[in-house]
Amino acid sequence: MAFLKHLKPFLALGFLLSCATVQAEDGYRLWLRYDKVDDPALLTSYRQNVSAILVEGTSETEKVLQEELKNALGGLLGHDVPLAKTPRENGTIVVGTPSTSPLIASLDWSKELEALGPEGYLIQSTSLQGHQTIVIASASPIGALYGTFHFL
Numbered sequence: 001m002a003f004l005k006h007l008k009p010f011l012a013l014g015f016l017l018s019c020a021t022v023q024a025e026d027g028y029r030l031w032l033r034y035d036k037v038d039d040p041a042l043l044t045s046y047r048q049n050v051s052a053i054l055v056e057g058t059s060e061t062e063k064v065l066q067e068e069l070k071n072a073l074g075g076l077l078g079h080d081v082p083l084a085k086t087p088r089e090n091g092t093i094v095v096g097t098p099s100t101s102p103l104i105a106s107l108d109w110s111k112e113l114e115a116l117g118p119e120g121y122l123i124q125s126t127s128l129q130g131h132q133t134i135v136i137a138s139a140s141p142i143g144a145l146y147g148t149f150h151f152l
Contacts, residue, residue, distance in 0.1 A: 034074075034076050034152075035075060036076060036077070037078075046076065048091070049134070050073060050081060050091050050093060051081070051091030051092055052081060052083065052084035052088065052089065052091065052092040053070060053083050053084065053092070053093050053095075054083070054084045054085065054087060054092050055069070055083075056100055056101035057096050057097065057101060057141060057144075058100075059100070061144070061145050062096070062144070065141075065144060066095075069093065069148060086129060087128045087131040087133050089131055090131050090133075091131075091133070091134070092128075092131060092133045093135075093136065093151075094128060094134070094135045094136070095147070096136075097113070097137065097138055097139060097140060097141060097143075098110045098113065098137070098139070101137075103129075107126065107128075110139075113137060116138070116139065116143070117139070117143075118140040118142060119138075119142060120143055121136060121137065121143045121146055121147030121150070122136075122137050123136050123147055123150065123151050134151075
């Protein structure tokens with residue numbers, strides 16, 4: 001037992017030193033971690049295929065998903081991805097619903113989206129205004145949000 005008496009200060013010191021290397025994280029980062037992609041080939045591919053973010057609609061949900069895409073892609077790609085008002089180049093990510101986005105309405109996917117229900121979504125590569133885009137579409141803003149998180 002005398003042995004434990006002398007060991008306690010060393011155990012306490014070991015505990016304190018191990019705590020110094022632990023990084024505190026908030027709940028958001030525990031759930032959604034958008035660290036830069038560390039595979040060089042994959043990072044190059046993602047950067048070549050994602051050039052801008054275009055979210056049409058003004059609901060609170062659409063504002064949140066635009067911010068989430070901007071934060072997430074900035075973290076994953078290691079640089080800011082600009083917001084766009086039109087698909088001006090290949091690699092624009094277009095998100096929305098037929099009722100809030102003329103671009104998504106022009107795809108004529110309403111029947112397919114309605115069949116998926118309000119929480120369903122489609123993620124598809126397609127051409128919009130002459131540019132290859134990634135479209136995340138839903139019948140409702142909440143479905144578009146779910147699709148965005150699935151995409152990320």
